[in-house]
Structures are given as C-alpha cells and as structure tokens.
Amino acid sequence: MHRIRLSPPVAFAVVAATFLWFLAASSAPSPLYVVYQERFxxxxxTLTAVFAVYVLALIAALLVVGALSDHVGRRPVLLGAIALEIVALVLFLLADGVGWLLGARIVQGIATGAATATLPAAIVDLAPRPERAGLVNGTAPLAGLGLGGLATGALVEFAPAPTRLVWALLLGGLLVxxxxxALIPETVTRSPGALASLRPRLAVPKRVRPGFVAIVPTLVASWSLGGLYLSLGPSVVIGLFGMRNHLVGGLVVAALCLTGAASAYVLRHRAPARVLAPAALLLGLGTLVTLAGTLAGLLPVATAGTLVAGVGFGSAAYATFGTLAALATPHERGELFAATYSLAYLAFSVPAMLAGVAATAVGLRPTALVYGGVVVGLAVVATVLARRVPASATGERVPATTRTG
Known part of the structure; x- marks a missing residue:
C-alpha cells in the first residue's frame, strides 16, 4: 500500500508556507518585549539577552544539524524542527518570568535553526523553476518576520490575553x-555520513566560494540592520518618539520586513547578482535617513528612511539567496544554507546584543545612532565590493581554468 504523498507543486507551496510560519513565530516576540519588560x-x-539567546541557539543548531538533511532527508529533519517549535510555543504560553522566556527562546532557536537550514534546501529541491526557489527563499523569511511582528502588535493592542493568544494561534498553524x-515527497536519497555531519562545522563547497564571498558584505549589512529593528526597534519608537500604541511596535518591524518582501517580489525577474550593489546602496541611504529622523525627533522622516532601508533589505535578501540558489547540488544545499544563515544570524545577533549593553549604559538614542552609523559604513563597503561579483555568483559556468578556492 502506497502512502499518500503531495504532488511536488503542492509540496513546494506547503514548504514555502511553513518557512513563512516559522519566521512569523520568530518575530512574534518583538512587539511583546516591551510588554514583558513592563511585567517582569x-x-x-536583559531584553536583548532574550533576543540573543534565541539567535545563538539557532546558530548552534545550524552548525550541528545544518547538513543532516543532506544525509537523512528533508522530511525527518523538518518534522523534528516542528516538534521542537511546538515545545517552544507551549513554554511561551506558560511563561510567567524571564527564565521562561529564555527557555522558550532557546528551544525556539534550536527549532528554527534546524528548519532554516532545511527549508530553503527543500524549496530548491521542489521548485518547478530555479528562479522560483530564489524568489521564495528571498521573500518568505522577510514576509514571515514582517507579518509576525505586525500581527502580534495588533493582537497586543486590540485582543485579549496579549501574551497568550498569539502563541495559541501559532501553535494551531504549526500543528497543521x-x-x-509528513506528506511531502522526499527529495534526498539517504546516504552515509549522518552522524559525522553532526560534528559542528562551517563549510562552503569549494566551487561555490566565489559566489558566497561576493554576498558576504551585503549579507552582514542587511542582517545587522534587521537585528536592530527586531530587538530594539519597538523600544526605540516608544522611548524616543513617545508612541504608546503597541501596534506601532509591530509596524516598525513590518515597515522594514514587508517592504523588503514586496521589493524582492518586484525584482523577481532581475538577475540576483546584479541587484547586490543597488541593494547595499539603498540599505545605506535608508539607514542614513532614519538616523536623521531619529536625531531630529521626526517620526515621519525616520519612517520614510525605514521604508527605503526596507527596499534595500528585501533587495539584499533576494540578491544573496537568489545568487546561492542555483550554485549547489542537492547534496550540498543543506550545508551551504547552514553556513549562509550562520553568518547572517551572527550579524543579526552579536551587534544587537552589544547594543543592548550600550542602551542600558548610555541610553537608546546614542546607541541607535552609533549602530545605524556602523550599518551605513558596512553598506558603503558592500556597494563597492558587490561590483566585483565573480562569474560563478551569477549562475554562469566558471571556465575550467578559473581557480575557485
């Protein structure tokens, strides 16, 4: 008797939706941080520590299980990640102190790390066309982050039980x-080396390295900015602009991430590697305008800057993940995406954690200004270096005489 299996197009849609749902769950705490901060x-x-332990746990999971799905298959790893995410959501539902939040975020980080390494690879495997995979891998994380922040902000402001309802809703979706x-077709043939793949490591296949190196400056600049918005963004709006509506906290995250997702969609027919330099330029320009608005205390100016930075953020996501999508074979993709996301989340977490220390010591305004200035500097470097993209980063064949490592 044959088991029921979803067709590849339906399975592709299911995996893409699951990717979005995981990222929505990961950004859901952002508008809640201010609520938790007041209650506890x-x-x-401490706020950025709660944010950072999630990312550090995520990176640890990427290092350990990043290549596991290349050996045991995508489906078992994804089901394990979903099981851990369910545990994390239950911990959030029961949370009555900082310790619960730390525990929930650590478990969620491990779950998201396992999922983040595997979902993009599964999307590439199941995509009807390679460019569709690049589009989904570039937009789903941003759309998930933006929708998670926006929906949570709305629930906190307008719905009952703000620290409970969002987790119950996310839990229901995750069970589905x-x-x-469990019904998607397996795209990877089991192969030896599963236990050996659990040894923590960061590796990029040799022939993929030129393309990978080309995306690094843009990757670091964009994810560093994302880390600021998701950790301290709502606190900055409330603390520096005096906004007390919790929906605004969600809008801060959504302004960056949903604008980014829309931008990636608009760019879907452009060659990803050609978008790297413009993306970095817009990222830097938008951050500069946001800094000017923050310094002057003008929320409309800061909002306009965030929207411009969001265009750069989404363009960068499309350019980086679109560049990588076609470079690796199926048995290299898990490891490649694990390395990429490890670097991305280091840029996402370490600066944000340092910003939390600085904000406690010297205040939110100088911290936000210095942080933003560093992002602008990174964006300038990324704009220059992105113009030196090697042929391999465009998906073109590299001549046999060209050295790749």
Whole structure:
C-alpha cells in the first residue's frame, strides 16, 4: 500500500508556507518585549539577552544539524524542527518570568535553526523553476518576520490575553504544518555520513566560494540592520518618539520586513547578482535617513528612511539567496544554507546584543545612532565590493581554468 504523498507543486507551496510560519513565530516576540519588560521589570540588556539567546541557539543548531538533511532527508529533519517549535510555543504560553522566556527562546532557536537550514534546501529541491526557489527563499523569511511582528502588535493592542493568544494561534498553524510536511515527497536519497555531519562545522563547497564571498558584505549589512529593528526597534519608537500604541511596535518591524518582501517580489525577474550593489546602496541611504529622523525627533522622516532601508533589505535578501540558489547540488544545499544563515544570524545577533549593553549604559538614542552609523559604513563597503561579483555568483559556468578556492 502506497502512502499518500503531495504532488511536488503542492509540496513546494506547503514548504514555502511553513518557512513563512516559522519566521512569523520568530518575530512574534518583538512587539511583546516591551510588554514583558513592563511585567517582569527587566532592562534593555536583559531584553536583548532574550533576543540573543534565541539567535545563538539557532546558530548552534545550524552548525550541528545544518547538513543532516543532506544525509537523512528533508522530511525527518523538518518534522523534528516542528516538534521542537511546538515545545517552544507551549513554554511561551506558560511563561510567567524571564527564565521562561529564555527557555522558550532557546528551544525556539534550536527549532528554527534546524528548519532554516532545511527549508530553503527543500524549496530548491521542489521548485518547478530555479528562479522560483530564489524568489521564495528571498521573500518568505522577510514576509514571515514582517507579518509576525505586525500581527502580534495588533493582537497586543486590540485582543485579549496579549501574551497568550498569539502563541495559541501559532501553535494551531504549526500543528497543521506538521500534518502536511509528513506528506511531502522526499527529495534526498539517504546516504552515509549522518552522524559525522553532526560534528559542528562551517563549510562552503569549494566551487561555490566565489559566489558566497561576493554576498558576504551585503549579507552582514542587511542582517545587522534587521537585528536592530527586531530587538530594539519597538523600544526605540516608544522611548524616543513617545508612541504608546503597541501596534506601532509591530509596524516598525513590518515597515522594514514587508517592504523588503514586496521589493524582492518586484525584482523577481532581475538577475540576483546584479541587484547586490543597488541593494547595499539603498540599505545605506535608508539607514542614513532614519538616523536623521531619529536625531531630529521626526517620526515621519525616520519612517520614510525605514521604508527605503526596507527596499534595500528585501533587495539584499533576494540578491544573496537568489545568487546561492542555483550554485549547489542537492547534496550540498543543506550545508551551504547552514553556513549562509550562520553568518547572517551572527550579524543579526552579536551587534544587537552589544547594543543592548550600550542602551542600558548610555541610553537608546546614542546607541541607535552609533549602530545605524556602523550599518551605513558596512553598506558603503558592500556597494563597492558587490561590483566585483565573480562569474560563478551569477549562475554562469566558471571556465575550467578559473581557480575557485
């Protein structure tokens, strides 16, 4: 008797939706941080610590299980990640102190790390066309982050039980995802080396390295900015601009991430590698305008800057992940995306954690200004270096005489 399996197009849609749902769950705490901070009376440093332990756990998971799906298959790893995410959501539902939040975020980080390494690879495997995979891998994370922040902000402001309802809704959706993921076709043939693949490591296949190196400056600049918005963004709006509506906290995240997702969609027919330099330029320009608005205390100016930075953010996501999508074979993709996301999340977390220390010591305004200035500097470097993209980063064949490592 044959088991029921979803067709590849339906499975592709299911995996893409699961990717979006995981990222929505990961950004859901952002508008809640201010609520938790008031209820549990902790500082900006503790706030960013709760944010950072999630990312550090995620990176650890990427390092350990990043290549596991290349050996045991995509479906088992995804089902394990979903099971851990369910545990994390239950911990959030029960949370009544900082310790619960830390525990929930650590478990969520491990779950998201396993999923983040595997979902993009599964999307590439199941995509009807390579460019469709690049589009989904570039837009789904941003759309998930933006929708998660926006929906949570709305629930906190207008719905009952703000620290409970969002987790119950996410839990329900994840249970549906588990049932559907169990039905997707397996795209990887089991191969030896599963235990050896659990040894923590960061590696990029040799022939992919020129393309990978080309995306690094843009990757670091864009994810560093994202880390600021998702950790301290709502606190900055409330603390520096005096906005007390919790929906605004969600809008801060959405302004960057949903604008980014829309930009990636608009760019879907452009060659990703050609978008790297313009993306970095817009990222820097938008951040500069946001800094000017923050310095002058003008929320409309800061908002306009965030929208411009969002265009750069989404363009960068499309350019980086679109560049990588066609470079690796199926048995290299898990490891490649694990390395990419490890670097991205280091840029996402370490600066944000340092910003939490600085905000506690010297205040939110100088911290936000210095942080933004560093992002602008990175964007300038990324704009220059992106113009030196090697042929391999465009998906073109590299001549046999060209050295790749």
């Amino acid at each position: 009376a902790f500082t900006e440093f 995802a588990a049932l559907l993921i």
